[in-house]
Amino acid sequence: MNGPSAVQAPVGTHDVLAPDSARWQFLIATFADWARRYDFSLIINPLFEDVAVFNRGIGEASEMATKEMYVFSDRGGRTLALRPEGTASVVRAFVQHRPATPYKAWYVTPAFRYERPQKGRYRQHHQLGVEALGTDDPSLDVEVVSLAWRFYAALGLTRVRLLINSMGHPECRGAYVAVLTDYLAAHEAEICDEHRPTWRTNPLRVLDCKKDACVALTTVGPMLIEHLCHECATHFAQVRSGLAAIGIASELNPRLVRGFDYYTRTTFEFVSDALESAQNAVGGGGRYDTLVEQLGGPPTSGIGFGSGIERLLLVLEAEGVTVPVASLDAFVVDTCDEDATSPLVDELRRAGLSVGRAYDARSMKAQMKAADRSGARYALLVGPREQAAGEVTMRDLRGDQSAGQVTLSRDAVVAHVTDLVKKRL
RNA sequence: GUGGGCGUAGCUCAGUUGGUUAGAGCGCCAGGUUGUGGUCCUGGAGGUCGCGGGUUCGACCCCCGUCGCUCACCCCA
Incomplete structure (x- = not known):
């Protein structure tokens, strides 16, 4: 090799060749089939958007928006960003094209986040997901969660658990945040070293903290689930009973707070007990009843979920699931x-x-x-x-x-x- | 962003206290079998030992830097 030095894929990205790519085909084909059964149609979005699409969606205070987005200027001076997740683009497309509701779409897409790579975490990873817009009927929450559940089962996974919580709607959550703020202020010395200086920016993050100090503090502190308004509490109860009615076990986790600001009411996460690392979340999602308005559309409820392909592959391997490989005739x-x-x-x-x-x-x-x-x-x-x-x-x-x-x-x-x-x- | 481990053939890895032409297995190519794969035998191709600098008579080995991979923290999928 005396020629030019060999080029290689950028940090945190990876190529998928056969035979690994057969497992990708299996995942995507299985997901497409289940999305079809649930009456979701395919949507294909641009990989980059005006940076405002993501900033307004996932929240300017979130780590992802401030530190992890691939933001760049094009030759026309526009400020664009590579999509860090799937939901915001689908909602932007909904606002722009106004399809009839309920609008139910599925996607498979790369997602880009500037982070240090490690096991199960990449700068370009890939997600499968769905979004459903146009109604806050709890039956739709049940459908979205059960689609994910049935999909995981169809892959052959047996050690996935569903964690669920309700974030309330902006009013009852706002009231709760005030209560939480008072509580944390009274116990500021007990917050972990990392969150003590920053907790006021986003008090909910403290609930998500895994450090002993924060866990001890928030376990006995006020919980959002106890401060929901009547409508949100009823909605959440209907979601849980709807899931139970089709045999899906959901575990209430009052500490479950997901990373994006847009979530309201139903919030859920799927974790695998087959993964021991910190990257044990294989998917998650929730309701976002204010996001469409934030992106300039009419008041429209929405709910969705996304699952990481690379994470799913780790779980498939950990559970010893073998994937059918097509061979030549x-x-x-x-x-x-x-x-x-x-x-x-x-x-x-x-x-x-x-x-x-x-x-x-x-x-x-x-x-x-x-x-x-x-x-x-x-x-x-x-x-x-x-x-x-x-x-x-x-x-x-x-x-x-x-x-x-x-x-x-x-x-x-x-x-x-x-x-x-x-x-x- | 912070910290640890690791970079030798396409892959998985040996390589002695620093000492001549750097090895193995698998894979690849060819032959044994001028028409037959999966077993076996023989041979072959393939390496600036990640890259750059330093120490030394001499560096895959020691030192510094750099790039990359990897694991963890953080965050998340």
């Missing part, structure tokens, strides 16, 4: 006539089969080796003998040790192999 081995290979391969592919072949006119032994490594079910051999007789030799590569082979006429081979493959499905 056939591999064409041709030592005779390169010009005859392409039509045969083409016919097989048009018949719906996945077909591999060798290149560079390699020896039959080399091509057979390639056929074996490709995982193909059948090898289709065309040598001078078959060529002269108008035949193809079909060899079963995955049968018993004594795999047999048969000779077929060239005209019948495509239909024959197609039948065999379809019978196995």
Whole structure:
């Protein structure tokens, strides 16, 4: 390597190649299927937005907005940001296009945050999620949560738990924050070293703190769940009973406070007991009944959830879930006539089969080796003998040790192999 | 943003107190078998030992810097 030094992916990003990419396909296809069953349509948003979309959405006081966003100026002087999460863009698109409500959309997208990478945390990670706008019916909260729940189950995960809480709406939360502020002010000396100087900026963050000092303090302090107004308390009760009615166990966690300012009422998080690290959250979400207005739309309720693909893959591995890997149906081995290979391969592919072949006119032994490594079910051999007789030799590569082979006429081979493959499905 | 660990072949890793041409397994290519994979045998290709500087007669090894990877804190998915 005397040429230019090799380039590599930026810090905190990663490439996904086969065979790992098969697990991504499985995740995305499974999620798309469940989103379809729940009547969600696909939405595709830009990866970058006017920075105001995210600032107004996730809150200027949040860590993500202040320290973690990829903000840049384009050549036209616009201040843009790479999306750090999925919700704000969907809501922005809703405000801009005003689809009929209820509007239910699913997405899969990269998300960008400038953080130090570690296990399960990247500067570009990927999320699957849904958003549902246009009603605050608790049945919709139940649907969004259960979609996530059923999706995790469909992946084969058994150790995911649902934590749930209610953030109230702005009025009852505001009243609670006043109570909490008084409480924290009276016990300021007991707050952990990190939050003592900053707790007034966002008192709710103290609830989220994992340090012993803050945990001890807030466990006995006032809880938001106890200060909900009648409407919010009723709504939350309906969500929980709705989940129970379809057999989904939700654990009330009054300390659950998620990182974005836009959340109201129902807030939830899925954690995996299979992950021991601090990155045990595989997904989360909640209701955001003021976000549409903050982005300039009419008063519109919304709820959504997002799940990190990289996190899900960690959990799949931790739980020992294996993912089906598609292999080739056939591999064409041709030592005779390169010009005859392409039509045969083409016919097989048009018949719906996945077909591999060798290149560079390699020896039959080399091509057979390639056929074996490709995982193909059948090898289709065309040598001078078959060529002269108008035949193809079909060899079963995955049968018993004594795999047999048969000779077929060239005209019948495509239909024959197609039948065999379809019978196995 | 803070702190720890690690960078040797495509991959996983050896490499003695600092001493000549840096090794293994797997993978890859070819041959053994001039028409047959998965087992076996033989051979081959592939490395500026992350990069730069320093110490030394001599550095993969020691020192400094740098880049990268990784783990944890923080935050989150």
